[in-house]
Amino acid sequence: MSKVKEVMTPSPVTVSTDTYATKVRSIFRDEGFRCIPVVSNKHLEGIITRGDMMHISSTKSNIDARGIMEHPKVIATPNMDITDVAKKLIESDVVQAPVVESAENMILVGIISVIDILEELLDKGYKSNYSTLDEIKTGDVIICNHDDHISKVWNKMDETGFSGLPVMKKGKIIGMITRKDIINSGHIRIGKESGDVKRSPKVEKIMKTPPIVVTSDTQIKDAADLMVKCDIGRLPVVKNPVYIKKEAYRSKEAKIIGIVAREDILGSYLN
Numbered sequence: 001m002s003k004v005k006e007v008m009t010p011s012p013v014t015v016s017t018d019t020y021a022t023k024v025r026s027i028f029r030d031e032g033f034r035c036i037p038v039v040s041n042k043h044l045e046g047i048i049t050r051g052d053m054m055h056i057s058s059t060k061s062n063i064d065a066r067g068i069m070e071h072p073k074v075i076a077t078p079n080m081d082i083t084d085v086a087k088k089l090i091e092s093d094v095v096q097a098p099v100v101e102s103a104e105n106m107i108l109v110g111i112i113s114v115i116d117i118l119e120e121l122l123d124k125g126y127k128s129n130y131s132t133l134d135e136i137k138t139g140d141v142i143i144c145n146h147d148d149h150i151s152k153v154w155n156k157m158d159e160t161g162f163s164g165l166p167v168m169k170k171g172k173i174i175g176m177i178t179r180k181d182i183i184n185s186g187h188i189r190i191g192k193e194s195g196d197v198k199r200s201p202k203v204e205k206i207m208k209t210p211p212i213v214v215t216s217d218t219q220i221k222d223a224a225d226l227m228v229k230c231d232i233g234r235l236p237v238v239k240n241p242v243y244i245k246k247e248a249y250r251s252k253e254a255k256i257i258g259i260v261a262r263e264d265i266l267g268s269y270l271n
Helices: 021-031 082-092 113-125 150-160 177-186 222-230 260-267
Strands: 035-040 043-049 096-100 108-113 163-170 172-178 233-244 247-261
Touching: 021 035, 035 108, 043 096, 082 096, 082 113, 082 260, 096 222, 108 113, 113 222, 113 260, 150 177, 163 247, 172 177, 172 233, 222 233, 222 247, 222 260, 247 260
Parallel strands: none
Antiparallel strands: 035 043, 096 108, 163 172, 172 247, 233 247
């Protein structure tokens, strides 16, 4: 099995402990990262995720990375087996892990993600232990409505830990909204800060539409390929999709019956 050093992204973008939150936010917005390591003289100090950034109000944007970062739940080293890291990521409910030269010196040398590992498994021809998404999908789906205010949605993301939610209108899924969408919109924490929810924009102004969807009989390999190709973390499982012409997997509307996350897909490849 492949080692972390063969799959990781070497020399990832980092911030120092004294980098202002406004700068960190702009890096998330401009680069699309899911997390950013925090270093001091190349030594790993912590990590900042999109979820962490959603807790920073405009009145606190003068704080530095030290005040935002958290201790990584998973830390990898270059010679670790990627399946061992995959299991730790799934168990810890995180999607990326910083890679350090050794546990003793903690010098950052890379970063590895669920998508990196999944792509490697696909490239090497590994087979899932299951056949279709019907076998691994989650049937109880947390959703939001197209006319919900963003403040309500990020509260739901905070409570559930989900990075993206299906957007519904008249009982049909019409889009997806993610932490990335909210960060990119520049509307983080508006409404909650002021106490005026009406200042918070509605989901339909920010969501991505039409959504990429799959069905219960979609092969797990096909779903894995789709996640890697589109770099997405959650796929709504639907029935009766009305697909967009010439845009495979994008549907104008459909009835949602489940959802599958990249961790579910990756887990299906592990013993």
